[in-house]
Amino acid sequence: MRLKDKVAIVVGAGQSPGEGMGNGRATALTFAREGAKVLCIDRDLQSARETVDMIGKNQGTAMAFKADVTKEAEIKAMVSEAHARWGRIDILHNNVGVSLSGGDAELADITEAAFDRCVAINLKSCIFACRHVLPIMRAQKSGAIINISSMAVITTYPYVAYKATKAAMVSFTEQLAYQNAQYGIRANVILPGLMNTPMAVDTRAREFKKTRAEIEAQRDAQVPLRQKMGTGWDVANAALFLASDEANFITGVTLPVDGGASVRRG
Numbered sequence: 001m002r003l004k005d006k007v008a009i010v011v012g013a014g015q016s017p018g019e020g021m022g023n024g025r026a027t028a029l030t031f032a033r034e035g036a037k038v039l040c041i042d043r044d045l046q047s048a049r050e051t052v053d054m055i056g057k058n059q060g061t062a063m064a065f066k067a068d069v070t071k072e073a074e075i076k077a078m079v080s081e082a083h084a085r086w087g088r089i090d091i092l093h094n095n096v097g098v099s100l101s102g103g104d105a106e107l108a109d110i111t112e113a114a115f116d117r118c119v120a121i122n123l124k125s126c127i128f129a130c131r132h133v134l135p136i137m138r139a140q141k142s143g144a145i146i147n148i149s150s151m152a153v154i155t156t157y158p159y160v161a162y163k164a165t166k167a168a169m170v171s172f173t174e175q176l177a178y179q180n181a182q183y184g185i186r187a188n189v190i191l192p193g194l195m196n197t198p199m200a201v202d203t204r205a206r207e208f209k210k211t212r213a214e215i216e217a218q219r220d221a222q223v224p225l226r227q228k229m230g231t232g233w234d235v236a237n238a239a240l241f242l243a244s245d246e247a248n249f250i251t252g253v254t255l256p257v258d259g260g261a262s263v264r265r266g
């Protein structure tokens with residue numbers, strides 16, 4: 001029970017269609033298993049409800065809440081809901097993010113609409129969610145914020161909006177950590193590497209007209225550690241540590257969860 005009596009908001013706690021477990025759902029399940037009360041946010045309410053049902057089967061406490069986090073008013077509503085329901089907010093986990101599925105493309109092909117969409121989903125959502133939980137966390141003099149960026153920040157990556165927004169999340173998290181340290185608030189950012197999630201694998205299978213197994217094999221081969229992608233549980237376990245009091249003195253850190261990809265050179 002490493003998060004006993006804590007209140008968490010997991011943004012993007014449902015998951016994209018496909019096989020297996022997404023990072024957001026695995027994190028919501030892990031936080032609840034460790035004793036947190038979890039508000040499961042998604043623009044797809046049905047998907048958030050599925051996460052809550054899975055938590056309920058393990059006797060955790062969770063609620064589904066529909067919000068499109070590209071809209072500030074909906075972010076405000078989500079924060080108010082968690083606070084009104086449970087009286088505090090200890091953890092904010094910002095998991096939403098899109099690349100190909102948001103229409104991202106190489107620079108020569110990117111459209112204005114796709115770029116704006118990716119910026120709103122990947123970056124604006126994170127910044128405004130932080131903006132609205134901060135007054136509560138500052139008043140509490142405690143809080144842990146975890147932002148999900150990507151290894152695309154430091155490895156080569158073909159699509160422009162994802163790379164730029166995920167890199168911005170790292171700088172933003174450092175600023176957030178420094179400026180809120182005096183209030184006892186910690187902020188850290190995770191860089192998942194190649195993970196076997198529905199969004200990463202099934203979206204690419206559809207887009208490139210390949211089978212799931214072909215995409216899996218291609219991605220597995222690129223991972224130094226055991227030549228096997230990570231899973232949503234790997235991201236969830238890293239987030240659990242950063243959210244828990246075990247990470248009490250850790251803030252402003254960028255943590256790769258990538259099977260060694262960040263130390264490959266050449």
Ligand SMILES: NC(=O)c1ccc[n+]([C@@H]2O[C@H](COP(=O)([O-])OP(=O)(O)OC[C@H]3O[C@@H](n4cnc5c(N)ncnc54)[C@H](O)[C@@H]3O)[C@@H](O)[C@H]2O)c1
Nearest residue numbers: 012014015016022023024043068069096097150195197200
């Ligand atoms: N899978 C990987 O290989 C990999 C690698 C690096 C980083 N990541 C990052 O992990 C995060 C997502 O992982 P996941 O597997 O949980 O993805 P996912 O797409 O399965 O889950 C994200 C959820 O966010 C929701 N969502 C999207 N836009 C939203 C919005 N505007 N408002 C509210 N909800 C919204 C979706 O409906 C979905 O249920 C992303 O930030 C992604 O960039 C993944």
